[in-house]
Amino acid sequence: MLIAWTIGLGLIFGSFLNVVIHRLPLDESLVWPGSRCPACRAPIRPWDNIPVLSFLILRGKCRACGATISWRYPFVEALTAALFFLTVTTFGPTLQAALLLVFLCGLVAVAFIDLDHQIIPNAVTLPGIPLGLLAGFLVGDPPLLDRLIGCLAGAGFLYLVLFYGSVLYGQEAMGEGDLNLIALVGAFLGWRAVILTVLIGCFSGSVVGLGLIVAGRLSRRQHMPFGPFLALGAVVALFWGDALIALYQRLLP
Numbered sequence: 001m002l003i004a005w006t007i008g009l010g011l012i013f014g015s016f017l018n019v020v021i022h023r024l025p026l027d028e029s030l031v032w033p034g035s036r037c038p039a040c041r042a043p044i045r046p047w048d049n050i051p052v053l054s055f056l057i058l059r060g061k062c063r064a065c066g067a068t069i070s071w072r073y074p075f076v077e078a079l080t081a082a083l084f085f086l087t088v089t090t091f092g093p094t095l096q097a098a099l100l101l102v103f104l105c106g107l108v109a110v111a112f113i114d115l116d117h118q119i120i121p122n123a124v125t126l127p128g129i130p131l132g133l134l135a136g137f138l139v140g141d142p143p144l145l146d147r148l149i150g151c152l153a154g155a156g157f158l159y160l161v162l163f164y165g166s167v168l169y170g171q172e173a174m175g176e177g178d179l180n181l182i183a184l185v186g187a188f189l190g191w192r193a194v195i196l197t198v199l200i201g202c203f204s205g206s207v208v209g210l211g212l213i214v215a216g217r218l219s220r221r222q223h224m225p226f227g228p229f230l231a232l233g234a235v236v237a238l239f240w241g242d243a244l245i246a247l248y249q250r251l252l253p
């Protein structure tokens with residue numbers, strides 16, 4: 001029963017995140033007007049706005065004009081629901097889980113806004129940093145000091161990694177937004193998770209970047225957003241970080 005509620009809530013939050021991802025970078029209101037078809041601007045009726053389900057029933061087309069609706073919308077909804085499910089099954093129905101859900105919603109918004117616009121909005125990351133530190137007071141795990149170190153050292157560490165990256169590749173590989181994002185990860189997950197986040201972010205970003213260059217989809221001059229890979233790294237660090245570190249220690253001679 002709890003699981004069903006969690007997934008339902010995740011779908012609704014995912015639906016709202018779609019609105020945030022679409023409207024926040026355009027400086028539009030998040031609550032007014034209601035959802036419209038991106039092609040014909042026809043208002044979407046409430047019963048056509050059910051997360052994932054409406055997309056399947058309408059076969060990914062607008063009811064008014066028949067324009068194709070991006071699969072990204074149901075994907076973001078399903079992804080958010082999956083993150084809600086993982087959080088509640090891992091941490092139970094606790095205050096810690098609720099705070100992590102806020103963090104994860106922020107990560108989803110940042111990842112897709114960065115993908116679309118190559119910006120990481122401070123409106124998401126900056127308010128999240130004090131909230132993450134406050135969570136250290138409220139739930140204590142990880143402790144406040146770990147979070148503070150993660151926040152400050154994490155941004156500094158990433159700065160070094162990306163500084164050397166920009167020396168190697170001869171271009172600016174980082175924005176202020178990436179540093180704010182890693183500070184946010186530190187504030188919520190502590191410094192151990194920050195190291196893992198940056199490593200996974202750099203590794204997955206390099207693999208995908210090289211793949212796109214080989215496939216001729218990305219030139220070396222083009223900027224590739226780093227936010228989605230950092231967000232992926234933070235999610236892996238949150239749910240599978242301990243398992244990864246244990247595996248790493250077992251593989252050491």
Ligand SMILES: [Zn+2]
Nearest residue numbers: 037040062065
């Ligand atoms: Zn339409």
